[in-house]
Amino acid sequence: AQKITQTQPGMFVQEKEAVTLDCTYDTSDQSYGLFWYKQPSSGEMIFLIYQGSYDEQNATEGRYSLNFQKARKSANLVISASQLGDSAMYFCAMSPNSGGYQKVTFGIGTKLQVIP
Amino acid sequence: EAQVTQNPRYLITVTGKKLTVTCSQNMNHEYMSWYRQDPGLGLRQIYYSMNVEVTDKGDVPEGYKVSRKEKRNFPLILESPSPNQTSLYFCASSSLQGTKNIQYFGAGTRLSVL
Numbered sequence: 001a002q003k004i005t006q007t008q009p010g011m012f013v014q015e016k017e018a019v020t021l022d023c024t025y026d027t028s029d030q031s032y033g034l035f036w037y038k039q040p041s042s043g044e045m046i047f048l049i050y051q052g053s054y055d056e057q058n059a060t061e062g063r064y065s066l067n068f069q070k071a072r073k074s075a076n077l078v079i080s081a082s083q084l085g086d087s088a089m090y091f092c093a094m095s096p097n098s099g100g101y102q103k104v105t106f107g108i109g110t111k112l113q114v115i116p
Numbered sequence: 117e118a119q120v121t122q123n124p125r126y127l128i129t130v131t132g133k134k135l136t137v138t139c140s141q142n143m144n145h146e147y148m149s150w151y152r153q154d155p156g157l158g159l160r161q162i163y164y165s166m167n168v169e170v171t172d173k174g175d176v177p178e179g180y181k182v183s184r185k186e187k188r189n190f191p192l193i194l195e196s197p198s199p200n201q202t203s204l205y206f207c208a209s210s211s212l213q214g215t216k217n218i219q220y221f222g223a224g225t226r227l228s229v230l
Binding site: 033052091095109 | 158165175206
């Protein structure tokens with residue numbers, strides 16, 4: 001069974017500052033993938049970043065980076081130089097990487113508000 | 117344009133009246149899923165499909181049915197909707213890129229069951 005925990009219901013960050021959104025996970029799979037999605041107020045779900053459990057380096061995509069600490073089972077999203085358009089819900093998710101790829105588990109999300 | 121299309125976007129219905137939410141993707145993806153999103157609960161997987169005629173239950177399948185007769189379509193069927201199925205529903209599709217299973221989501225269907 002997979003479980004994703006996001007313990008920050010809401011976060012505030014000043015524009016241009018960096019912010020870390022927390023995500024911890026639990027799984028019995030040896031190989032798995034971790035994802036972050038963004039959901040703006042308009043409602044669509046937007047893929048941000050992916051980290052494989054055997055990837056040696058932390059994933060980065062532009063201003064997004066994933067701070068992956070396997071031993072701690074954490075996969076925190078770091079957004080650098082926050083912009084007003086970053087205000088949204090952010091969801092952490094995971095799925096197995098060997099069979100069962102479609103069994104995806106999401107966290108409950110963190111609402112980020114960027115303050116001008 | 118690559119996309120996942122859900123219809124309708126908004127639906128108000130009454131308890132017990134069968135309904136279908138359609139989902140179609142034009143990316144030739146093998147995998148498709150349905151989720152429901154509720155405040156404080158995040159997204160929960162209802163059903164998923166690995167390919168045509170291959171489906172399996174997610175975490176909250178009760179009260180829902182799906183079918184995958186064509187690769188591009190994955191409709192969600194509520195045979196007898198109840199008020200506790202009032203929710204925001206998302207369809208998603210994906211295809212493996214190595215071991216990456218990045219999902220592309222539809223715009224969502226907001227369902228109210230009275």
